[in-house]
Amino acid sequence: MHEDQRPQAVYICSGKGGVGKSTVAKATSRGLKARGLNVGHFDADLTGPSAPTLFGAGTRLRILNQRIQPAISDGIPVISTGLLADADHPYIWHGPLLRGALHQLFHDADWGPLDLLVIDMPPGTGETQLAVLDEFRAIAAVIVTTPHELALVDVRRSLRMLQEAEIPIAAIVENMAEATCPQCAHSWQPFPGTAGDQLQQLLPDSRLIKVPIDSGASAISNHGNGDSALVQYLDDGGLLTDLCTLHATNPTTTSR
Numbered sequence: 001m002h003e004d005q006r007p008q009a010v011y012i013c014s015g016k017g018g019v020g021k022s023t024v025a026k027a028t029s030r031g032l033k034a035r036g037l038n039v040g041h042f043d044a045d046l047t048g049p050s051a052p053t054l055f056g057a058g059t060r061l062r063i064l065n066q067r068i069q070p071a072i073s074d075g076i077p078v079i080s081t082g083l084l085a086d087a088d089h090p091y092i093w094h095g096p097l098l099r100g101a102l103h104q105l106f107h108d109a110d111w112g113p114l115d116l117l118v119i120d121m122p123p124g125t126g127e128t129q130l131a132v133l134d135e136f137r138a139i140a141a142v143i144v145t146t147p148h149e150l151a152l153v154d155v156r157r158s159l160r161m162l163q164e165a166e167i168p169i170a171a172i173v174e175n176m177a178e179a180t181c182p183q184c185a186h187s188w189q190p191f192p193g194t195a196g197d198q199l200q201q202l203l204p205d206s207r208l209i210k211v212p213i214d215s216g217a218s219a220i221s222n223h224g225n226g227d228s229a230l231v232q233y234l235d236d237g238g239l240l241t242d243l244c245t246l247h248a249t250n251p252t253t254t255s256r
C-alpha cells in the first residue's frame with residue numbers, strides 16, 4: 001500500500017473568529033513540546049494571521065539559501081504570513097496562488113526534525129481550509145467554540161467538513177465557559193448558551209474541555225511565554241495525552 005508521506009498534523013478549528021482558537025493552538029503547541037514532541041506551529045490564516053501578537057512582533061521569518069527559516073518561540077518553529085517582514089501588507093490570495101503559498105510556506109522551510117505540526121486554521125469553511133486538508137495528514141482536530149448559540153451554527157459547518165474528510169475530533173474546547181470572582185470565588189456563566197454540550201451530543205467520543213475566562217489563559221496569547229494556565233486546562237482535560245497517543249500509534253518524524 002502507498003504510504004501517505006504528508007506531514008502529520010493536528011488542526012485547531014473554529015466556526016467563528018475571536019473564540020480563542022489561536023490561543024488554544026499556541027497552548028497545544030507548547031503542551032506537546034513539553035511532552036517531548038518535535039512540534040511545529042503553522043498559522044494557516046494567510047490573510048488574518050494572529051502570530052505577531054501571539055509570538056511577539058519582533059519575531060520574524062528569515063530567508064537563508066532560498067529557504068524559509070521559521071521564527072523560534074519557546075523552542076517551537078513557527079511559520080505565519082504575519083511574521084513576514086512586511087506583515088502590514090494586505091495579502092490577497094486566490095485559488096492556485098493560495099494553494100501555492102501554503103505549499104511553499106511549509107515545504108520551502110527548514111523546520112528541523114518534525115513529529116507533529118499544530119495548524120491554526122482560519123475560522124470557517126472555505127478555500128484555505130480545503131487546501132490545508134489536502135496538504136497535511138490530520139491525525140486529529142480540535143474544535144474551539146464559545147458557549148454561544150451563534151457560534152454553534154458556524155461550528156457545525158466546520159464539523160461537517162472535518163467529518164467528510166474523516167478526521168477524528170479529539171476534543172471540543174468550550175472557551176470562556178465560566179468566570180470566577182477573584183474576591184469571593186463565586187463562579188457563574190458569563191455567556192448564555194450550551195454550544196459545548198450540544199456539540200458533545202453530536203460527538204460522544206470526543207472530549208469536552210471547558211475553559212473559564214481566565215487572565216492566565218489569556219496571557220499566553222500576548223507575546224512570548226505568557227502563563228501556562230491554558231496548557232494546564234488542556235492537559236487536565238486529557239487532550240495532550242490523547243494527541244501523544246495518536247502520534248505514537250502512527251509516528252513519522254521528518255526532517256525538513
Ligand SMILES: Nc1ncnc2c1ncn2[C@@H]1O[C@H](COP(=O)(O)OP(=O)(O)OP(=O)(O)O)[C@@H](O)[C@H]1O
Nearest residue numbers: 017018019020021022023176212213214217218221
Ligand atoms: N479563556 C480565556 N480567558 C480570557 N481571555 C481569553 C481566553 N481565551 C482567549 N482569550 C482572549 O481572547 C482574544 C481572542 O483570542 P484568539 O485570538 O485566540 O481568538 P481566535 O478565535 O483565534 O480569533 P481569530 O480567528 O479572529 O484570530 C485574545 O485576546 C485572547 O487572549
